[in-house]
Amino acid sequence: MTIHAESGTYPETYYVGAYWGPRRESPEACAQRASAFLNMLAECDPLLENWNKIPKPRGKGRKTPLMPPDLPTLTEAFRHGVNREPGGPPFEHLGLTVSAYNDGTRQDFVAVDMTCGGYAQSNSNVCVLSLPSKGENAERLLTAAxxxxxxxxxxxAWEPDWAVAMSDAYREMDGRxxxxxxxxxxxxxxxxxxxxxxxxxAPVxxxxxxxxxxxxxxxxxxxTVTNPEHIALARRVRALLARAGLMRSAAS
Incomplete structure (x- = not known):
């Protein structure tokens, strides 16, 4: 879906993502990180307290609750989350993936995708949390705090190389x-x-x-991308962080 935040066609959507490079980890280690993360999420907001594993392939299989986190259940979920061709060998170097969704309504739907343990140089490990874009819960979740x-x-939980909470619309403008x-x-x-x-x-x-x-x-x-002061501030901050060697300057 193309977002036209400036025209108000769709509300600006937001997500939180953590990213890290090759790090070989076992299903047990991935499960321990996921357990810590889900427990901390539950402390953030009631909408993030309950999670169910998304079956693989999606849409098939029974509902598997993941809260409170049970390490054997999570370990098995990561073990079965290995990439493979149908009937073929597992591609463990590509990481182990577990996806989950909350118990909210369609408007309050939240999903998390966790890929851990990958050690291929061409792939990244990642944890991405999608967030609702409108409604009472969105108003509560989409705050700086x-x-x-x-x-x-x-x-x-994940000890990533970096993490970010941002809108999809601004991601296309960032200059990464x-x-x-x-x-x-x-x-x-x-x-x-x-x-x-x-x-x-200020006000950073x-x-x-x-x-x-x-x-x-x-x-x-x-x-929001509809606020030119926000865009100008972000560009100024990126330039200062680039000067400090923390990220690259925006592409011209």
Whole structure:
């Protein structure tokens, strides 16, 4: 679906994603990370308290509750989430994938896709949480405080190379270059090994994530592509982060 946020055809949609490079991990290790993440999500908001595994292939099989997280169930889910051709051998180097959905209505539907343990140089491991775009729950979830909490949860559970909460519309405008270059979103997590976050202009806020890295929150109000001040601020911040060696400058 093409988003025309500037014309109001569709509401601007948002998601939170964590991304990291090759890291070989067992189904048990992936399950432990997923368990920690789902437990932290449940503390963020009631809409994120209940999850059911999406069958593979999608739409087939019985409903499998994942909350409260049960390590044997999650481990088996990741073990069965290996990529393979029908009837063929598993491609373990591509990672183990588990997808889940909440118990909300269609308007309040939330999904999470977790791919962990991949060690192919050409592929990334990823955790992506999609969020509702309208309604009472969306108004509650799409706040700086809530997305900061969710991004923090991803950073702690998955230890990614970077993480971001942003709109799909702004993702197309960010100027990111290459799969190893972070997107800059409404909320961005950068681990300490990337470097030190420099002072940034108001109203940007920087929060530590224990001793692991920093969260950069661009605006206290909802960041949207329809606000030219938000776009100008994001471009200025990206330029400052690029100067500090934390990401690349926007493509010209």
């Amino acid at each position: 809530m997305l900061t909490a969710v991004t923090r949860s991803m950073a702690l 270059q290459g799969k190893d270059d972070p997107w800059l979103g409404w909320v961005t997590y950068l681990p300490s090994h990337r470097g030190t976050v420099p002072p940034l202009p 806020r920087i929060e530590p994530v224990e001793d692991r890295g920093s969260l950069i929150i661009l605006t206290p109000e909802r960041f």
